Amino acid sequence: MLGQNENGVKKRMESRVMLNKVMMVLFFLATTVGLIFLGLLFYRVLTQGIGYLSWDYIRSFPAPYPDKAGIWAGLIGSIMLMAIVAVFSVIIGVSTAIYLEKYASKNKFTDFIRINIQNLAGVPSIVFGLLGLTFFVYMFQFGYTLMAGGLTMALLVLPVIVVAAQEALRSVPSEIEQASYGMGASKWQTIARVTLPAAIPGILTGTIIALSRAIGETAPLIIVGAATAIYTLPDSVLAKYTVMPIQIYNWTGRPQEEWQYVAGAGIIVLLAILLLMNSIAVLIRNKFSRRL
Amino acid sequence: MDNSLRSEGNQLNVQQMIEERKQKKSIGERIEKIVPWFLLLCASVSVLTTVGILFTLLRESIGFFSNVSIFEFYTGTSWSPWSGHYGVAPLIGGTLLITVIATIVAVPLGLMSAIFLSEYASDKVRRTIKPVLEVLAGIPTVVYGYFALTFITPMFQAIIPDLGIFNALSAGFVVGIMIIPMVASLSEDAMNSVPNALREGALGLGATKLEVVFKVVLPAAFSGIVASVVLAISRAIGETMIVTIAAGATPNLTMDATQSVQTMTAFIVQAATGDTTFGSTIYYSLYAVGMTLFVFTLVMNLIAQYISRKFKEDY
Numbered sequence: 025m026l027g028q029n030e031n032g033v034k035k036r037m038e039s040r041v042m043l044n045k046v047m048m049v050l051f052f053l054a055t056t057v058g059l060i061f062l063g064l065l066f067y068r069v070l071t072q073g074i075g076y077l078s079w080d081y082i083r084s085f086p087a088p089y090p091d092k093a094g095i096w097a098g099l100i101g102s103i104m105l106m107a108i109v110a111v112f113s114v115i116i117g118v119s120t121a122i123y124l125e126k127y128a129s130k131n132k133f134t135d136f137i138r139i140n141i142q143n144l145a146g147v148p149s150i151v152f153g154l155l156g157l158t159f160f161v162y163m164f165q166f167g168y169t170l171m172a173g174g175l176t177m178a179l180l181v182l183p184v185i186v187v188a189a190q191e192a193l194r195s196v197p198s199e200i201e202q203a204s205y206g207m208g209a210s211k212w213q214t215i216a217r218v219t220l221p222a223a224i225p226g227i228l229t230g231t232i233i234a235l236s237r238a239i240g241e242t243a244p245l246i247i248v249g250a251a252t253a254i255y256t257l258p259d260s261v262l263a264k265y266t267v268m269p270i271q272i273y274n275w276t277g278r279p280q281e282e283w284q285y286v287a288g289a290g291i292i293v294l295l296a297i298l299l300l301m302n303s304i305a306v307l308i309r310n311k312f313s314r315r316l
Numbered sequence: 317m318d319n320s321l322r323s324e325g326n327q328l329n330v331q332q333m334i335e336e337r338k339q340k341k342s343i344g345e346r347i348e349k350i351v352p353w354f355l356l357l358c359a360s361v362s363v364l365t366t367v368g369i370l371f372t373l374l375r376e377s378i379g380f381f382s383n384v385s386i387f388e389f390y391t392g393t394s395w396s397p398w399s400g401h402y403g404v405a406p407l408i409g410g411t412l413l414i415t416v417i418a419t420i421v422a423v424p425l426g427l428m429s430a431i432f433l434s435e436y437a438s439d440k441v442r443r444t445i446k447p448v449l450e451v452l453a454g455i456p457t458v459v460y461g462y463f464a465l466t467f468i469t470p471m472f473q474a475i476i477p478d479l480g481i482f483n484a485l486s487a488g489f490v491v492g493i494m495i496i497p498m499v500a501s502l503s504e505d506a507m508n509s510v511p512n513a514l515r516e517g518a519l520g521l522g523a524t525k526l527e528v529v530f531k532v533v534l535p536a537a538f539s540g541i542v543a544s545v546v547l548a549i550s551r552a553i554g555e556t557m558i559v560t561i562a563a564g565a566t567p568n569l570t571m572d573a574t575q576s577v578q579t580m581t582a583f584i585v586q587a588a589t590g591d592t593t594f595g596s597t598i599y600y601s602l603y604a605v606g607m608t609l610f611v612f613t614l615v616m617n618l619i620a621q622y623i624s625r626k627f628k629e630d631y
Contacts, residue, residue: 044526048436054428058449058496068467069459119358127352128359139621141362146547146617147610148554150581151369153588154606158372162594179365186362210344212351240456243556243581247588269458269557276462276561284466291459298454 069295073288081289085255086271090282093275095290097254098268101170102239102297104258105267108174109181109238114231116178117185118220124186125193126215145183152180153247161248168249171261176248177241181234188230192223225312232305236298242269268294373610376603383597389604395567395578397587397598404608406567410484410577411612414559417488417573418495418552423545425492426499430541433500434507435529446501453497461561464490469562482564482576490562491555495548502547506540507533539627543620550616554609556581580609 076090084094120141128134156176166172196219204214245267252274254266268290275287381389384402392403429449433442469486473479510533518528534541564576565586578586584602592598 040524040527044524047526048432051428051432051436054425055432055445055449055500057425058429058452058493058500059445061493062448062452064467065455065459065463068463072466116358116361119355120362123352123355123359127355137359137363140366142621143614143617144362144365146550146613147369148556148581148613150554150556150584151373151606151610154584154603155365155369155372157588158376159368179361182362182365210348212348213344236454240454240458242456242458243560243585246585249588269456272462273458273557273561276458276465284462287462291462294456295459298456302454 066295069288069291072285073290073292076285076289077292082293086253086266086274090280090286093286095268095271095293097257097266098271098290099293100257101250101254101265102267102269104170104261104265105174105177106235106239108170108261109177110231110235112175112178113181113185113234114227117182117231117234118189118227120182120186121189121193122215122220125190126211126219141183141186145187149180149241150243150247152176153244155179156244156248166262168251168264169262170258170265172248173245173250173265173267174261176244177238180241180244181238184234184237185227185230188233189223189227192226192230193219195226196222225308229305229309232301232308236301236305239267239301240269240294240298242273245270246273268297369610373603373607376600377607380597380600380604383600384604393569395583397601402597402601404580404605406569407578407580407583407605408608409569409571410559410563410567411553411579411581411609413484413571413573413577414488414491414555414563414579415549415552417484418492418555419545419549421489421492422495422499422548422552426496426544426548427503427541429496429500430503430507431529431533434504435525435533446504449500450497452494453501455494457494457555457557458561460490460494461558464558464562476574479574480564480576482562482566483574484563484577485573487559487561487563488573491552491558494555494558495551498548498551499544502544503537503541506537506544509540510536539623542627543624546616546620546623550613550620553616554581554613556585560585580605584609 081094082099083096084092085097087093120137124134124137128137153176156172156179160166160172160175161168164172166175200218200222201214204218209217250270251264251266252270254264258265272287272290272294275283275290389402389404391405392401393405394401394403395406433446437445464486465481468490469479469481469483472483472486472489476485479485514532514536515528518532519525523531559579560582563579563582565578565582566576567578567583568575570577583605587598587602592602
């Protein structure tokens with residue numbers, strides 16, 4: 025009787041342990057699905073694009089023939105756009121973070137700003153495009169220019185920078201701020217000369233991550249009118265422009281197969297720049313994470 | 317004489333110094349007063365952005381609804397703005413079809429990844445796999461669109477021969493792949509915050525790891541998991557480039573995933589790239605569709621925030 029019971033328990037135990045093992049393998053396989061598609065994507069882009077990638081490709085303007093077309097206008101346009109985005113989003117974003125962390129009193133308005141930033145992060149990027157179209161393109165009359173695109177993108181990435189800067193400011197130990205106050209420094213002197221310098225690595229990392237999101241964005245720039253056929257580089261912030269993702273989108277949409285290789289080559293350039301930006305961000309984080 | 321002159325000189329110096337110091341202090345004080353106002357001004361930019369979004373969407377939508385009745389817009393089932401049919405249902409249908417496919421792909425895969433990473437993987441494995449998985453979230457959507465059109469669609473065509481070049485299936489599938497890291501990462505965070513004591517209690521009573529997952533960890537992390545899923549769905553609704561490139565531009569009220577559909581976002585891109593004149597009804601329709609899209613994602617985001625606030629478990 026006792027032996028039978030023991031056997032039953034053992035059997036039941038075995039099946040439970042077995043199920044655990046089977047499910048563990050299943051969970052692992054599910055995890056690899058994402059990784060496999062990531063690998064497939066990189067493999068596909070590399071094999072499709074590498075043949076068209078050359079120095080000539082990088083230095084050429086868009087052209088009606090696949091073997092003459094290049095990414096130069098998009099590359100320079102993207103870099104110039106990022107410069108505008110960086111200037112506006114960093115000044116406004118870091119100031120917002122300082123206000124929220126150091127000056128804001130705990131009231132309804134502060135809560136409102138916080139919740140508002142959280143909600144802005146969830147607004148689809150294309151809606152920011154519509155905002156830019158109404159305000160920057162038509163109301164401020166920038167037209168379809170770098171300035172309109174840059175300001176639209178700056179608003180789009182603002183929440184990312186604010187959140188990153190808030191975290192960076194919060195991670196500065198209050199002891200060094202107290203020491204600064206103790207030496208007779210005022211509030212702003214302490215923030216400008218003690219807190220901000222200590223928070224710069226975190227802010228920089230957040231900024232690079234925000235910019236790497238902006239450099240890959242396509243939809244809002246289509247709405248605020250980044251052109252596809254640009255044969256001169258923009259010479260001012262009020263010039264027409266194009267960016268890499270728009271070029272890639274345009275080439276992907278063409279029916280002839282050669283254009284897909286041209287698009288593939290563009291994607292390689294775009295991903296290489298993204299990789300570079302993210303490596304810099306990781307480097308900064310690792311270099312400064314030991315201190316403080 | 318000599319002495320008094322020197323003292324006078326000294327006095328002068330001290331007075332000057334005091335005066336200079338006073339002036340400096342007043343500049344410093346002024347900065348001290350101005351800075352908070354400047355910072356507040358910057359902080360209000362984010363509020364102004366929200367106000368601006370609401371303002372443009374509402375104002376231009378009202379312009380649209382003075383030409384097309386709001387009733388026709390929300391109940392009509394035919395969307396062909398170039399011939400004057402403004403029933404938004406096909407665009408909403410297209411958006412929902414893509415979102416449903418993406419959810420079917422992303423939620424099981426994302427949750428299973430989260431369970432593996434949080435409960436089964438060693439620390440070292442988790443620290444390697446999680447960042448790699450998050451790379452998926454950082455890839456530009458135009459690249460996903462390219463991937464869907466030139467790789468996933470031909471792959472599916474090998475299985476379903478009469479699948480068109482543009483179809484909801486590939487687009488939805490790739491949107492799903494894109495939001496996997498969102499589900500996985502946020503759910504994993506939620507599972508990680510379940511205290512180990514609960515797990516150990518269950519393990520001590522003889523539960524297997526799987527039983528701990530389903531009877532302890534998942535219920536305890538439920539609110540975080542649901543919030544992550546809702547946020548991912550909201551992201552799928554607003555996704556633009558993948559569906560524009562891979563799903564085509566046929567407003568089509570269908571639940572057949574092999575068909576080409578047009579989403580709300582894809583219409584906005586199509587109308588913005590075409591020669592839409594400023595002030596025309598089509599121009600205004602951009603905003604009416606944009607507002608509908610905005611309301612969809614806003615509701616999802618508010619639900620996610622409500623869930624994570626209301627059902628937050630504090631340990």
